[in-house]
Amino acid sequence: MGNTTTLSDNPRVSNPANTNGSKSGLPPATSPKSDLMGLQSLRPDDHFHSYPEYFVERRHEECIRCLVCVRQCPYDCTYYDPDRDVVYNVHQNCVNCKRCVAMCPTHCIRIERFDSGFRDNGHWGTHLVRGLRKQADTGGVLLTGLGNDLPYPSYFDRIVLDASQVTNPSIDPLREPMELRTYLGRKPESYRPGSPGEVFPNILCEIPVLFAPMSFGAISYNFQHGLALAAQEMGTYFNTGEGGLHPDFRKFRDSVIVQVASGRFGVDPDYLLSSAACEIKIGQGAKPGIGGHLPGEKVNAEISRTRMIPVGTDALSPAPQHDIYSIEDLRLLIYAIKEATEYTRPVSVKIAAVHNTAAIVSGIVRAGADIVVIDGFRGGTGAAPMIIRDHVGIPVEVALAQADQRLREEGIRHQASIIAAGGIRNSADVVKAIALGADAVYIATSAMIAVGCTLCQQCHRGLCAWGITTNRPDLLPRLPADQAAGRLTGLLRGWQHEIQEMLGLMGLNSIESLRGNRLKLRGVGLTQLELQTLGIRQAGL
């Protein structure tokens, strides 16, 4: 750990492992003259910081010294030298969040990839080399945020939609009714007018898009507030994640799905009852098989209160729920929640998409879950080991198709709704997921991008320059809740119109007619086996 000590001794380079709430983001009081443009070499064996990942280029003649970039940078990357009257950068600290680029009134800042030192190599990619050096420096597990960013093939991008021509007229959604309403939950075995039999609790979504679990702690108070307002406005739901429900947000009880995970943070009867539905978190697409871990940097007084753990401690939510080692154990918890809520709410179970998803989903449905969430390997996270985020799990498209198929074959598809999650990027992904068998989808990364996220993957550090994944008091106001709500509502409205258009062009007037309707899909550039796995036909056939 010798290098770490040396780094933190250097006032010019922030050692993120040591960051805490006291960081001001202000420039150092003095700036050594020997440092030209922050390009000093720190020490010969400091392999990580010797090679900056990004280079902040500033056209000094256009810079008006307003210092907004200095004030806005939470990564200690930008500072002002009053002697020279020049703004400089410590390039090593830049994460390319583009906050300064966006805020600069004269647009004089540009951030470029700084690959100097690394020759092009098809096998040893720059991210690999950087990871190796960082590990050699710290001896740690590489931590990251957001979702798997490696160029694995996307099945969504190899599936195209059908359209009506001549024989099956399309429908104009601007003039004709178009139904997006979706009910999530268990449906009755059969229906006879006059004797409906046992009716199970369902939640009504006006649009088959819900906000995915993101915990208060992982995301900011304001962002969660924005999600709540947008969900309420659009007739859909946000999900607390496993961090509990802040007392201020209990008023959104009709628009929230509350989560119960292994850490049981913030779970009491009031919490379970302040909800439209309850969800048991077994796994997460970004880190299947491992647990949640909210770094201590992000556990402030408010988070401590909501989660009932000490301030500054790591919020550990280990992989297994230690009372769940089997489908029968899962049934115990599902029914404990149903008992506690007197069978008034659907209970959802969320798992990561893995190799035996279809069989696992069948077990979950038989255990009594009313909703099953399948979270694919593109799903995001507030903090996960990079090696797991990038290499574990499978695409949601195949897991979803197989699970839907399996439940149909077993005659239990009506017993639970399916929510697909993990990397849903636009309304076409929504439509394709529903045609592959989902009832609805969860979105999180899309929602974050809608409110300003630039995908810099620093969520785990609690320093988000855009105020999305931080609760630091100076950063929090950067994303006001009403602004977030407005943008999220805008996103959903846009998708709503697009989904209606896509239904219309397929000659459908209801989202129900699309669910599991794989005849509306065709594969492009997929092998026979892939087509078979997805249950779709080759384009042209």
Add this chain to the structure above:
Amino acid sequence: MEEVISAKDLYYRELNARIRQKARAGVEHIRLTDVQGHRYIACGLQFKNLQLRVSGVPGEDLGAFMDGPTVVVENNAQNGVGNTMNDGRILVHGMAGDVVGYGMRGGRIYIRDGAGYRVGIHMKGFKEKQPMLVIGGRAGKFFGEYMAGGYLILLGATGGSTGPVVGDYCATGMHGGTIFIRGKVEEYKLGKEVKAFPLTPEDESFLRPILVDFLESFALDVNIFDFDSYQKIVPVSTRPYGKLYAY
């Protein structure tokens, strides 16, 4: 006035619905008879003055999410007693199974005899709201794992049992709260995040009324005031895994 509900031939869902119905009608003392593994008794109940006596052996998740009532079990209990319990009291006149007090947030649980594996894991605590779990006998592996708050007290005095008071992996990943164990806990059994200390006079005066209450609750007559045999286990780091990651 105590009302009686016979659990005979009732499915747990019906039994629990009847308990809720009576509690809503203002009944404060209910006796359940013929309980034979009925699950979820008192699950999620929020009636502060409700007192429930259970004759027979209750099933899993007794008092799960419970928020106020007092439950007295006249016999042994199964797994999941007080799972994520928020407030109230549970007294078990016998032994309990695995995962007692999982994620417990408040209230008290007294188990007269021993308990199984994974007892008191993920217990929470915030300011004055500190859950407490007292076990008269021994406990198995993973005692107090991932503990974040509250008090876990293991006395190793009842149940007629011999052998080690606690199993391996005791207090692994513990980052808050306090464990008191009467008896020897070998160093190798403890998580590396915690340390065992002898009791201070403050600890003794904290424990004394709790122990008296425990003994009185079960009309027990054993000497558990030998504070020299106790160890106090507390975390030495609030971030046991803080150094595991490269940011």
